[in-house]
Amino acid sequence: MGILKFPRLRQYWHTLTCIPTISETMTRSRFTNLRNNLHLVNNKLDNNDRIWKVRPIADLFTNRSKMLELEQNTCIDEQMIPFKGKINIKQYIKNKPSPLVIKCYLLCGASGIMYDLIVYQGRITPWIHKPLEAFGIIGQ
Structure with missing residues (x-):
């Protein structure tokens, strides 16, 4: 995700490695739901x-x-x-x-x-x- 690259997507929301800009904007489940279901037609x-x-x-x-x-x-x-x-x-x-x-x-x-x-x-x-x-x- 951009400049910071963690090996797992969950690490952006984990308590020890979270990035406040990302974790405070939306929840992990909301992000994965949007990522999995976004389809542009x-x-x-x-x-x-x-x-x-x-x-x-x-x-x-x-x-x-x-x-x-x-x-x-x-x-x-x-x-x-x-x-x-x-x-x-x-x-x-x-x-x-x-x-x-x-x-x-x-x-x-x-x-x-x-x-x-x-x-x-x-x-x-x-x-x-x-x-x-x-x-x-x-x-x-």
Whole structure:
């Protein structure tokens, strides 16, 4: 769950290792119930957006992260999210720990907080059309 990684999910709520931000927000049973039963379906197909099923959640997440104040030291890097489901943006990438992945580009700070996210969708990825004007020579 984010930056802190315990070997078991229950440790986030255990009395000795609990994280108050997590344990005071919701109970463990409520979290596992939501995690096990959350299913996102919208049969409206948009050919220009390959992540149309989860776009509302992705937009809420990225809009909220854009409200955070940027740190002085940031970097852009790619993140590979392992995935075995049926979706059009699954890519087979050689020489990776998990060859079936969804590739994302993240803007992160030195503290590990994510400030922006772009899901790579092949040719139809929503990039800025003129990176030279937006970012200068480093944007090419």
